[in-house]
Amino acid sequence: MDGIQFMLMMAVMWVGVYEIQRGAMTMGDFVAFLGYVLIMTGAVYSLFTTYQSFQPMLASMDRLKELFSMVPEFERDKDARKLYVPEAFIGRVKFDKVSFAYGKEPVLKNISFEVLPGEAVALVGPSGVGKTTMINLLLKLYIPQSGAIYLDGVNLKGIDHVWLRRQIGVVSQEIFLFNDTIENNIKYGKPNAGHDEVVAAARKAQIHDFIMGLPDGYNTVIGERGTKLSVGQRQRISIARAFLKDSPLLILDEPTSAIDVETERSIKESLSNLVKGRTTFIITYRMSLADIADKVVGIVDGSIARAGTNQEILKTV
């Protein structure tokens, strides 16, 4: 019983004693009445807490829906049917002399590099140099003022953004978990997946044993943003989600920035399995994560300062 229920009970007792004293109620009536009040306050209270727990979930769902349905400004006036929907994504991404500014100040200056199908590239550089901006361009949230990005040889500008975002899986430092079961949280990447697929994804993310150790297993309800789990466990749930979605294009946005070095080491193992066979962009300021990439592109002040295989670049730092 919480504070509000206790105060309500005291008030009912006080009224009850008064009513018995003046003869309007027998002791039996009072006990029955007290029972009803208890049942009713319990029901109202649980309705209230259920509603409270739904509220943040609905808010998170709305935030995500909003994000996924964002239409780039330059496309709003166009007939979306004119945009090209490729049959499949083979996996080649090319930045060709890309320059971009949000306002007057240039953020990206003449960026050129290519990622081959199934290759992972790490975009490395200090804060504010334009790494996230490159991903914003890849997600088609903006288009370059000059130069272009090509997907399998087709200018991204003409590709349907809904199709594009279906090809992309994201594991980021910001982990969206809903106030729902672990199973449903993993399934968010593929809502119609069966239980066996969820388990297979959790195994690949090395979180299956932990889940099975919980009293309710995959039916365990986790709090908004996974507050009942450690940062590492939450990140593994989001990695399982990405394994289940199985998208050909992957973005890892500082996925280990909030994790200690020891946990990072074990999570890196899952991440390096996740990137296998997928064209992947890894945004990171830590060289420690760059070693799961095939290539490293070092960005300084909106330009490419150095680029090469990770072995070549790691030798120079």
Ligand SMILES: Nc1ncnc2c1ncn2[C@@H]1O[C@H](COP(=O)(O)OP(=O)(O)OP(=O)(O)O)[C@@H](O)[C@H]1O
């Ligand atoms: N929506 C925006 N509108 C205006 N300026 C922006 C916007 N987003 C980023 N910038 C600016 O563009 C520059 C590059 O930002 P960006 O986020 O791409 O850098 P970053 O290398 O990803 O940094 P971090 O590692 O801190 O995320 C910064 O000067 C930033 O302030």
